[in-house]
Amino acid sequence: MKAAVMYPQEALPKYVDFPEPTAQDDEILVTVKAVAIKHFDKRRASGTHYSTEAPQTNGRLIGGDGVCLLPDGTRVYAIGEGMMAEKATIDKNRFVPLPDNLDDASAAALPNAVFGSAMGLKFKADIQAGDVVLINGATGFTGRTAVQIAKHYGAGKIIVTGRNKESLQELLTLGADISISLLQDDEDFKKQVKTIHAATPIDIVVDYLWGHSAEMILSCFKGDGSFTNRIRYVSIGSMAGDTIQLSAANLRSVDLQLTGSGLGAWSRTQVAQLFSEILPEMFQLAAIGKLNISSTTVPLKDVASLWDMELTNGKRIVVTI
Structure with a gap:
């Protein structure tokens, strides 16, 4: 053959x-x-x-x-x-x-x-209707799919980041509400994330990049001793680097769940559900446009x-x- x-x-x-x-x-x-x-x-x-x-x-x-x-x-x-x-x-x-x-x-x-999207959103982030979702590195094929699936699962607001300006703009037609460029100055990027988080607290981060962008996003969640919302941060890819520096105070000052979604991170029951329920549903959604x-x-x-x-x-x- x-x-x-x-x-x-x-x-x-x-x-x-x-x-x-x-x-x-x-x-x-x-x-x-x-x-x-x-x-x-x-x-x-x-x-x-x-x-x-x-x-x-x-x-x-x-x-x-x-x-x-x-x-x-x-x-x-x-x-x-x-x-x-x-x-x-x-x-x-x-x-x-x-x-x-x-x-x-x-x-x-x-x-x-x-x-790379539904498994993290459903099983690792436990997405609920109305959740505010930030997708870091959303301009690729999987990120675009994640925007649409998050919307299908009931996300109340979707924020996307990326470097491709044209793709970021297109994501707004696929269900994203706000786009943030990773090409701008670090302080400007963090200011945008903090402003959004202060107005509508981010509940879920789906991260395809990791590296420096993850460090910036996590730093935006650092608390001051006040009560915080529960944030589920799901690492799915590492296109921007495999390691990060993370302050211990960052973990102690906010209700943060840091986890990953990939081979080895899912249970047998979850994988069975992927084939019996999730994939058939997604194929059907694609088939009907x-x-x-x-x-x-x-x-x-x-x-x-x-x-x-x-x-x-x-x-x-x-x-x-």
């Missing part, structure tokens, strides 16, 4: 012939139709993600999820191994049937953003041409097979 394979001595994946996988007792052999290229896939392929080891010397098949056809022809989204190939094996308990009116590219692009998804497609044979491309317009690259 043809597949996208990452070799340790290569910077880009290769389109090569690779042995067809064999399904084990808890797996199903499927025909793959579309797979999104995500930062998660890139880091796993290079062996730099915390959930994997260094690239295998004989090559590592890329992709851990995608749209595929079951042996009976049913079209599903599934979790599996080596999905960026003509054939792959999937976990027989980790797939979701797709609405007929949802195209392959959109169905492949959406789930990772749901993992209530969840905006934007993607760019590339054939499997040309995967290397877009592998390192960083899209700044909130789109996701999807490999079609």
